[in-house]
Amino acid sequence: MNNWQNIEEGSIISHDIKKSPKTGDWRYMKPAVDKKSCIGCGQCFSFCPEAAIDYDVERKADIDYDVCKGCGVCATACPRGAIKMTKNS
Amino acid sequence: MTDKKNNLALTGGAAAAEALKQINPDVMPVYPITPQTPIIETFAKFVADGEADTEMIEVESEHSAMSADVGADAAGARAATASSSQGIMLMAEILPIASGMRLPILMLVSARAISAPINIHGDHQDVMFVRDAGWIQIFSENAQEVHDNTFIALKLAEKVRLPAMVIMDGFQTSHSVENLEILDNVAARKFIGEYTAKNTLLDFENPKTFGPVALPNSYFEFKRAQVEAMNGVIGEIGEIFGEFGKISGRNYDIFESYRLDDAEKAIVVVGSTAGTAKVAIDELREQNEKVGLLKIKLFRPFPYKRIAEALKNVKEIAVLDRTVSFGSIPPIFSEIVNATGRKDLQSCVFGLGGREIFVEDLKKIFEGNWGERGNLGVKFIGLK
Numbered sequence: 001m002n003n004w005q006n007i008e009e010g011s012i013i014s015h016d017i018k019k020s021p022k023t024g025d026w027r028y029m030k031p032a033v034d035k036k037s038c039i040g041c042g043q044c045f046s047f048c049p050e051a052a053i054d055y056d057v058e059r060k061a062d063i064d065y066d067v068c069k070g071c072g073v074c075a076t077a078c079p080r081g082a083i084k085m086t087k088n089s
Numbered sequence: 090m091t092d093k094k095n096n097l098a099l100t101g102g103a104a105a106a107e108a109l110k111q112i113n114p115d116v117m118p119v120y121p122i123t124p125q126t127p128i129i130e131t132f133a134k135f136v137a138d139g140e141a142d143t144e145m146i147e148v149e150s151e152h153s154a155m156s157a158d159v160g161a162d163a164a165g166a167r168a169a170t171a172s173s174s175q176g177i178m179l180m181a182e183i184l185p186i187a188s189g190m191r192l193p194i195l196m197l198v199s200a201r202a203i204s205a206p207i208n209i210h211g212d213h214q215d216v217m218f219v220r221d222a223g224w225i226q227i228f229s230e231n232a233q234e235v236h237d238n239t240f241i242a243l244k245l246a247e248k249v250r251l252p253a254m255v256i257m258d259g260f261q262t263s264h265s266v267e268n269l270e271i272l273d274n275v276a277a278r279k280f281i282g283e284y285t286a287k288n289t290l291l292d293f294e295n296p297k298t299f300g301p302v303a304l305p306n307s308y309f310e311f312k313r314a315q316v317e318a319m320n321g322v323i324g325e326i327g328e329i330f331g332e333f334g335k336i337s338g339r340n341y342d343i344f345e346s347y348r349l350d351d352a353e354k355a356i357v358v359v360g361s362t363a364g365t366a367k368v369a370i371d372e373l374r375e376q377n378e379k380v381g382l383l384k385i386k387l388f389r390p391f392p393y394k395r396i397a398e399a400l401k402n403v404k405e406i407a408v409l410d411r412t413v414s415f416g417s418i419p420p421i422f423s424e425i426v427n428a429t430g431r432k433d434l435q436s437c438v439f440g441l442g443g444r445e446i447f448v449e450d451l452k453k454i455f456e457g458n459w460g461e462r463g464n465l466g467v468k469f470i471g472l473k
Contacts, residue, residue: 004313009250010191011311012288013298020296 023050027070030088035060037082044074044083095271101262102127104232104269105171105197105255108239109143110135111277114195115166115284118146118157122176123209124259125199129171151176155183155194162192163299165289169194169243173259174201177215181222184252188223189315190299193246196224197239198256199263200360202442210443211259213360213411217420223315225253225322226389228359230345231262233269237339238386240272240280244329247284249322258361260443276336319390326387343387346399348374352381354455355400357425358409359385362439362446369451380455385421393428400429407435407454409470419467439470446471 008014040059045051050069056062061074061083075083099107105128109117119129135141148154154170161168172180177198187194200216202208216226227242229235238255246253257263272280288297303311326343334340345363348370349355358366363384373380383399400406406429410419417423422436437454439446450471457468 002307002310004310004317007307007310007314009314009318010189010288010299011301011303012190013301015296015298017296 022066023069024064024066027065027068027088029070029072029085030065031063031068031070031072031074031083032086033061033063034082034084037080038078039080039082041079043077043079047073047077049073095273096268097271098266098268099232099271100127100264100266101229101232101235101257102199102264103131104236104267104271105239105257106131106135107271108236108277109169109197110141111272111274112167112169112195112239112243112281113141113278114143114169116144116146116157116161116168117170118148118154118161118168119170120148120151120154120172120176122151122173124201124211124263125171125173125176125197127263128197128199151179152183155180155187158194158196159183159187159190159192162187162194162286163190163288163290165286165291167243167247167284168192169196171197171199173199174203174209174215177219178203181219184219184222184224186300187252189311191250191315191318192252193243193250194252195239195243195246196252196254197235198254199259200256201259208442209259211261211263211361211411212441212443213256214413214441216254216256217412217414220389220420223251223319224389225249225251225319226387227253227255228386228388229255229257229262230361230363230384231269232257232265232267233339234341234386235262236269236271237333237337237341240277241326241329241333241341244281244332245322245326248325248329249318250287251318251322256360261361270337272337280332280336322390323387323392323395341386343385343392344396344399345382345384345386347382347384349381349383349399349403351379352403353379354405354407355381355383355403356407356409356437356451356454357383357385357400357421359388359421360411362409362411362451365446365448366451369448369455372448373452373455378455388421388424391424391428393424396425397428397430400425405433405435406431407437409437409439409454411438411440413438413441422467436467437470438467444471
């Protein structure tokens with residue numbers, strides 16, 4: 001615990017990106033994209049609360065599992081049912 | 090320094106806007122309120138004419154204005170605003186956030202009465218209401234001081250990383266046209282310099298959290314550190330006054346002593362009334378009355394030691410407040426009692442809601458019987 005003489009000015013806290021916690025660590029359920037069914041519409045991008053989805057090289061949904069918390073909104077939002085939630089392993 | 094083209098006749102509000110034009114802040118969210126309008130309407134014209142390239146944001150309230158200032162400043166921008174009265178009251182929630190995050194926001198204040206009853210005229214109730222918000226507060230006597238204090242306060246704020254208010258009296262200063270000398274553009278910009286924030290939200294290589302939660306195990310330490318930062322202002326402001334004196338020829342201090350050296354009776358006052366008091370003092374001095382004035386400029390932080398030193402030989406002191414503290418003694422009076430350790434001072438409250446105070450009233454204060462001294466009684470000057 002810092003004392004008042006060396007505590008962060010203005011309670012502004014610096015972060016070391018390398019040590020930043022990955023929100024993906026919290027995940028219980030994991031979304032899996034069926035790349036064959038995905039039409040690349042991007043609907044899931046705008047619903048994802050973590051902005052964890054982007055296109056892969058073939059313009060299909062690609063999930064960043066470091067930050068995906070497994071909420072399942074993408075699976076519900078997908079018009080083709082191309083995203084299925086499975087138990088995180 | 091004697092360049093005539095820099096001598097202008099301006100209202101206090103326009104004098105502040107001229108300074109803002111030279112400062113050219115990055116962001117200025119504003120919401121109009123009388124009597125702050127001359128500041129922002131004059132500055133908005135400069136922006137519309139391309140003389141300043143500030144991002145002016147027309148927000149939906151003063152609460153939003155100060156919130157936008159906090160966001161802009163945390164992002165690393167030089168941010169300013171201006172307000173009065175109920176506007177300051179609405180900002181009150183955000184003011185300690187600005188100071189707690191150590192954001193050097195500049196706010197011009199045209200001080201005005203607060204409701205109820207509603208009144209748009211000048212007194213100091215609004216700025217005194219937020220005196221514990223952790224902001225530096227500098228009072229101005231006239232348009233010249235408003236112009237100069239705007240630069241001084243911004244430089245000071247950025248040096249110590251605390252927000253600052255430059256206060257002028259509503260209408261008496263903000264709307265009255267006076268002659269003043271504005272700074273030379275090059276000198277002004279050099280004095281202010283480029284702003285580089287110590288911490289910014291937009292530094293992606295060094296990510297930071299502003300405004301985290303601090304629980305009982307750390308909140309106290311953050312506040313103690315903020316107390317220290319505020320106390321440090323008095324040690325920094327002298328150098329800035331000195332530097333300002335070199336470019337302007339106008340030498341200021343944290344307060345002004347006027348004919349105080351051999352004074353037996355003195356009044357302490359802030360704001361435009363100091364000008365009226367100087368006339369009263371000159372007239373009384375012609376009748377060999379040993380009277381003087383101490384005009385406070387820096388009110389927060391309050392320079393206790395130096396003020397006690399300045400007043401130590403004065404036999405009788407009256408402290409004039411343009412505000413009231415219900416159920417207590419008025420704030421400047423309270424500070425002077427604390428600074429001097431004396432209980433024999435006279436408190437005078439005057440000018441609430443823009444009630445005028447004349448040279449004769451001030452002479453009467455000097456000549457009057459300060460009989461209620463000893464029990465910290467308050468006299469109401471100009472009351473019907």
